[in-house]
Amino acid sequence: MNQQLVIGIDLGTTQSCTAFFHDGQVEIISNDQGNPTTPSCVVFVGGNCFLGENAKNLDVISPQNTIFDMHHIIGRQVEDSSVQFGIKHCPSDRNDQPRANDQLNRYVKTYSAEESSIILLTKLKESAETYLGTTVKDAVITVPACFNDFQKRAIRNAAIVAGLNILRIINKPTAVALAFNMKENICVDQNIMVFYLGGGTFDVSILKLLDTFNFEVKSTASDMHLGGQDFDNRMVDYFAGEILRKHGKYLKDNPKSVRRLKRACEEAKRSLSTNTETTIMIDSLFQNIDFSSKITRARFEDLCIDLFRTTIKLVERAIHDAGMSKDDIDQLILAGGSTRIPKIRKLLEEYMQGVKINCDIYPDVIAAKGAAIKAAIVNGQFEEPFRRIVLTDTIPASLGIETEGYRMTKFIHNNTRIPVRVSKEFITFSDNQRSAVIRVFQGEEELTKNNNFLGQFELILPPAKNIKTHVAVTFELNVNGILTVEAVNQDSGLSRRVIF
Numbered sequence: 001m002n003q004q005l006v007i008g009i010d011l012g013t014t015q016s017c018t019a020f021f022h023d024g025q026v027e028i029i030s031n032d033q034g035n036p037t038t039p040s041c042v043v044f045v046g047g048n049c050f051l052g053e054n055a056k057n058l059d060v061i062s063p064q065n066t067i068f069d070m071h072h073i074i075g076r077q078v079e080d081s082s083v084q085f086g087i088k089h090c091p092s093d094r095n096d097q098p099r100a101n102d103q104l105n106r107y108v109k110t111y112s113a114e115e116s117s118i119i120l121l122t123k124l125k126e127s128a129e130t131y132l133g134t135t136v137k138d139a140v141i142t143v144p145a146c147f148n149d150f151q152k153r154a155i156r157n158a159a160i161v162a163g164l165n166i167l168r169i170i171n172k173p174t175a176v177a178l179a180f181n182m183k184e185n186i187c188v189d190q191n192i193m194v195f196y197l198g199g200g201t202f203d204v205s206i207l208k209l210l211d212t213f214n215f216e217v218k219s220t221a222s223d224m225h226l227g228g229q230d231f232d233n234r235m236v237d238y239f240a241g242e243i244l245r246k247h248g249k250y251l252k253d254n255p256k257s258v259r260r261l262k263r264a265c266e267e268a269k270r271s272l273s274t275n276t277e278t279t280i281m282i283d284s285l286f287q288n289i290d291f292s293s294k295i296t297r298a299r300f301e302d303l304c305i306d307l308f309r310t311t312i313k314l315v316e317r318a319i320h321d322a323g324m325s326k327d328d329i330d331q332l333i334l335a336g337g338s339t340r341i342p343k344i345r346k347l348l349e350e351y352m353q354g355v356k357i358n359c360d361i362y363p364d365v366i367a368a369k370g371a372a373i374k375a376a377i378v379n380g381q382f383e384e385p386f387r388r389i390v391l392t393d394t395i396p397a398s399l400g401i402e403t404e405g406y407r408m409t410k411f412i413h414n415n416t417r418i419p420v421r422v423s424k425e426f427i428t429f430s431d432n433q434r435s436a437v438i439r440v441f442q443g444e445e446e447l448t449k450n451n452n453f454l455g456q457f458e459l460i461l462p463p464a465k466n467i468k469t470h471v472a473v474t475f476e477l478n479v480n481g482i483l484t485v486e487a488v489n490q491d492s493g494l495s496r497r498v499i500f
């Protein structure tokens with residue numbers, strides 16, 4: 001059987017990784033520098049584009065030309081609070097959709113997060129082709145469980161432009177569960193919790209193993225803005241405060257210095273996972289200041305403790321939403337680079353008393369391995385019994401439309417299994433109403449203004465004197481979690497179908 005290879009891609013906030021499955025095992029694909037992970041960072045200088053390790057070295061010199069953190073920006077509207085958040089933390093632009101500016105003489109070209117993702121995905125595809133010595137067309141890609149349909153669509157579109165056909169989009173915790181089961185063979189009926197803390201996002205999911213290779217996602221709780229970068233930022237604020245006190249200088253006005261300090265803080269943070277104290281040293285950091293300072297692990301933990309505790313609160317919520325108690329969890333799997341932080345492990349151990357904690361020595365590549373396994377399943381590479389690995393995923397947030405009084409009428413509740421299809425019938429507000437506007441929202445709140453607006457469309461209704469008419473609305477979520485909403489007016493047969 002001469003099958004086309006399908007690769008697994010973990011497109012991370014801070015680092016990306018690819019893997020493939022062959023001869024019964026998963027192999028990580030190294031990039032051209034021989035590294036298993038590639039920084040998710042793109043820099044544009046002088047009409048040239050640098051990415052991965054090369055970009056990471058340049059971003060300190062040219063922060064305005066850099067797109068990092070594209071995960072938080074991709075597929076979002078400018079008004080969206082996440083984009084505002086992105087703008088705040090992204091030195092490349094302040095007033096608009098975050099973009100990297102490349103100034104070529106007087107001509108300025110701007111690049112969006114989407115364009116940067118295309119460049120990154122193209123690079124990952126090319127690296128994989130070099131490594132494998134064959135062309136790669138198809139892939140399975142992981143996204144944070146908290147990604148909405150716009151974000152998934154944006155990733156899929158970026159992949160298409162990069163020449164990749166995305167066969168499936170799977171959530172990171174689901175990918176981790178797949179990879180773990182491959183290695184450990186979990187017992188049937190066990191409940192496993194995946195605790196995924198990466199560079200910029202946090203997801204916790206509870207999955208149940210139904211039969212030999214059949215998982216069901218029971219619940220997911222996420223925070224779109226919680227990860228390693230937030231811990232780095234806390235340390236940056238701490239040292240910026242120290243510089244202000246010692247030298248009377250406000251470092252935060254200088255993006256280049258902030259970026260250099262941030263880089264040093266990330267390294268210090270990593271060091272504090274194995275050492276109890278570390279030193280930061282940066283020559284001429286700012287206005288001739290050679291900065292050097294010490295930080296202890298205890299101090300770092302103090303700076304971030306509220307963020308660490310948030311993860312435990314979400315663990316609690318996931319257990320509650322799954323209708324379980326702590327004792328029902330049989331195994332706990334840690335994944336994502338930030339789960340190397342000892343305090344996070346300690347808090348989790350204390351909270352989950354007695355539950356077996358599994359952590360791989362390479363927690364930052366497990367999701368890519370899971371994506372590769374899913375790729376092999378989709379590609380029909382498994383012989384029985386592996387062929388039976390089925391994954392039943394769930395949606396992290398409820399979906400619905402706005403009805404009378406700006407209320408949210410939910411069609412699909414959070415933690416419902418996908419694929420799923422739900423229809424509801426509505427009667428128009430007034431006689432002879434000429435159109436129905438379907439406004440789609442995501443979230444748990446009763447009033448739509450407190451939820452996430454996903455989009456809207458209008459269904460034109462036929463003239464009908466003095467009668468109200470029926471409109472049937474159907475929500476359909478496919479296996480990739482992509483949403484289609486259809487509105488049908490039975491009287492006229494008129495309908496509209498929109499993919500979100």
Ligand code: ADP
Nearest residue numbers: 012013014015198199228270273336337338364
């Ligand atoms: P993502 O896929 O979201 O980019 P990863 O799983 O690759 O995330 O993890 C990257 C994050 O893990 C970064 O914020 C990085 O600083 C952090 N990290 C990696 N190693 C360590 C370590 N030894 N101690 C603490 N944090 C670490």
Ligand code: MG
Nearest residue numbers: 010012015364
């Ligand atoms: Mg990753």
